[in-house]
Amino acid sequence: MATIVFFASNPAETSPLQLDEEIREVMTKIRGSQFREMLQVVPMLAARPDDLLQGLNEHKPDVVHFSGHGSSRGELLLMDSQRRAQPVSPVAIRALFAAFSPAIKLVFLNACFAATQADAFKDVVGCVVGMESTVSDQASIAFASSFYRAVGFGASVQEAFDQGVAAILLEGLDEAQMPKLLAGQNVDPASMRLVSPVTAGSIHPVAPADLPAKAGDVWTNPIGMTFALIPPGTFLMGADDPTFPDQRPQHPVILSQPFHLLTTTVTQQQWSDVMGAKPWQGNADVREGPNYPAVYISWDDAQRFLARLNAQAEGSYYRLPSEAEWEYAARAGSNGLFSFGSDERALNTFGWYDGNAANAGENHAHEVAGKRANPWGLFDMHGNVWEWVEDWYGGYPETTLTDPTGPQTGTSKVLRGGAFDFAPIGASSAYRNHNSVNRAYPVIGFRIVRVDL
The missing domain is CATH 3.90.1580.10 (paralog of FGE (formylglycine-generating enzyme))
Known part of the structure; x- marks a missing residue:
């Protein structure tokens, strides 16, 4: 099973975002996918800097998703204890992901100017998705939900990214809002899959006592x-x-x-x-x-x-x-x-x-x-x-x-x-x-x- 920790933050003084709607759409699309039982979404809302460490330690995610605001300096805007914006620099984010490398396969930054962040740490994770500049709620939701639906049908990261881009275009949105996909060294997004069907060559006999319990047992x-x-x-x-x-x-x-x-x-x-x-x-x-x-x-x-x-x-x-x-x-x-x-x-x-x-x-x-x-x-x-x-x-x-x-x-x-x-x-x-x-x-x-x- 692939675990997606979904961090979201909308500080009080920043423009309101439809973060709950994005989470709903992502989870709805995953539920409608073929391999939905192989994807687990763990939402962590109103995220503060320490929540990043807590979430990565507690859930050991394959995917780290952040939705919220970014700055033109490449910062992610999290919250402090008063729900005010607390900028987190690209250097700090890189240090965080480096500490958990190579477990993290994908980082998804659904925030404005996040591509700057992506450049800073693409060498310590598998793949990074980030936005080039400002991006609307409609584009963010369309892209993210379509991306994860494709992942749930066994698509590669590259294929899922392409479907997310297609979703933005199908909504008639500005091409300037297109995200960017970056890959780490020796990582091919076209061959990376978060979930995939079990192939005949990978099946090995399992003793009945070792079989995992499943729903309905x-x-x-x-x-x-x-x-x-x-x-x-x-x-x-x-x-x-x-x-x-x-x-x-x-x-x-x-x-x-x-x-x-x-x-x-x-x-x-x-x-x-x-x-x-x-x-x-x-x-x-x-x-x-x-x-x-x-x-x-x-x-x-x-x-x-x-x-x-x-x-x-x-x-x-x-x-x-x-x-x-x-x-x-x-x-x-x-x-x-x-x-x-x-x-x-x-x-x-x-x-x-x-x-x-x-x-x-x-x-x-x-x-x-x-x-x-x-x-x-x-x-x-x-x-x-x-x-x-x-x-x-x-x-x-x-x-x-x-x-x-x-x-x-x-x-x-x-x-x-x-x-x-x-x-x-x-x-x-x-x-x-x-x-x-x-x-x-x-x-x-x-x-x-x-x-x-």
């Missing part, structure tokens, strides 16, 4: 609950639909650790095995059976279930997913309304909602796993019953978050996933609902996370 606990492995990664959380302001702003989230998520909502059988009592019993709007979801479960009830399950567990700890973990797992690497795209007509194949349940004379939750799973092996992430998550309900921040857990306090907890009596939009990956911790309804259940102790 399953683990089953002693009472028969099956969990799918969810790998760490980066995604865009939320949506930019003005109709639903609580989904905005769409923002990058980094989940740094893998976890296991129950492949279905907790079933009536699983609940009964742990708790004994059946809170849904006797309600006419509930179908009973071992594989139906446990419903009429409040958030507080879910916590009691977890406490009892953890008392029985050895080597595992169970909890509700965070809201970010839930959406990341629901998306399963996708960026549309649903894990299967944005066409609501396909929802019938993947979930229960008002159109094929409540409005069709079946106003109740259906057995779990009755529809198709998402690409990571999770059933009913779109529809059937709402699912509690750990977070308090609140607004989203305008910054990149790592392993977020939501607001510290609140009056209601988040519900995700839609339900059998709700419109298709409720089943979308980004849709948010919420309710008080003591509320229990026939449309509410939950699924759980398992982590190693």
Whole structure:
């Protein structure tokens, strides 16, 4: 996997830049590429000089990307603690990259006059992309997103650069805004690739025990609950639909650790095995059976279930997913309304909602796993019953978050996933609902996370 650390800086006294939009476009283009699982983007916003050292030490990137302002003297303008501009000279940047040579394969400077910087350190990295003079937001975004999309399809650095240039021209932008590609000694951009398909000659037998865990690998606990492995990664959380302001702003989230998520909502059988009592019993709007979801479960009830399950567990700890973990797992690497795209007509194949349940004379939750799973092996992430998550309900921040857990306090907890009596939009990956911790309804259940102790 190739790691791209994406530094961005827009000091207070400089002209505003669309840095969030650039990150979104880059990540969206990568997600649509053939080898998207081989590229990881780590955003580091509001970058200060020390953040450069931190990012390079922590993430050991193959690509260092900087978006922001540059000066005519070849400086990069980062931020100080007061968010004011702090110039970083070409000499300082060269010393930084020399300290991490030869691990860095590519430096991408999406800033005005960055070609001057590029000349200063091209001999200590593989390749450098820099802008010759001033450059517009539109040109920066068009070039960067097209460049990384090409990389994600296995293009060489030279081919990706050429596609980025073509994108600028296709947007009808000024040719004077064209970037410059420089290569270090004995480096050929036409043969350098950040990702590429595995060729037959490079395949070697691997013992099953040595195979890396991958998304969808399953683990089953002693009472028969099956969990799918969810790998760490980066995604865009939320949506930019003005109709639903609580989904905005769409923002990058980094989940740094893998976890296991129950492949279905907790079933009536699983609940009964742990708790004994059946809170849904006797309600006419509930179908009973071992594989139906446990419903009429409040958030507080879910916590009691977890406490009892953890008392029985050895080597595992169970909890509700965070809201970010839930959406990341629901998306399963996708960026549309649903894990299967944005066409609501396909929802019938993947979930229960008002159109094929409540409005069709079946106003109740259906057995779990009755529809198709998402690409990571999770059933009913779109529809059937709402699912509690750990977070308090609140607004989203305008910054990149790592392993977020939501607001510290609140009056209601988040519900995700839609339900059998709700419109298709409720089943979308980004849709948010919420309710008080003591509320229990026939449309509410939950699924759980398992982590190693």
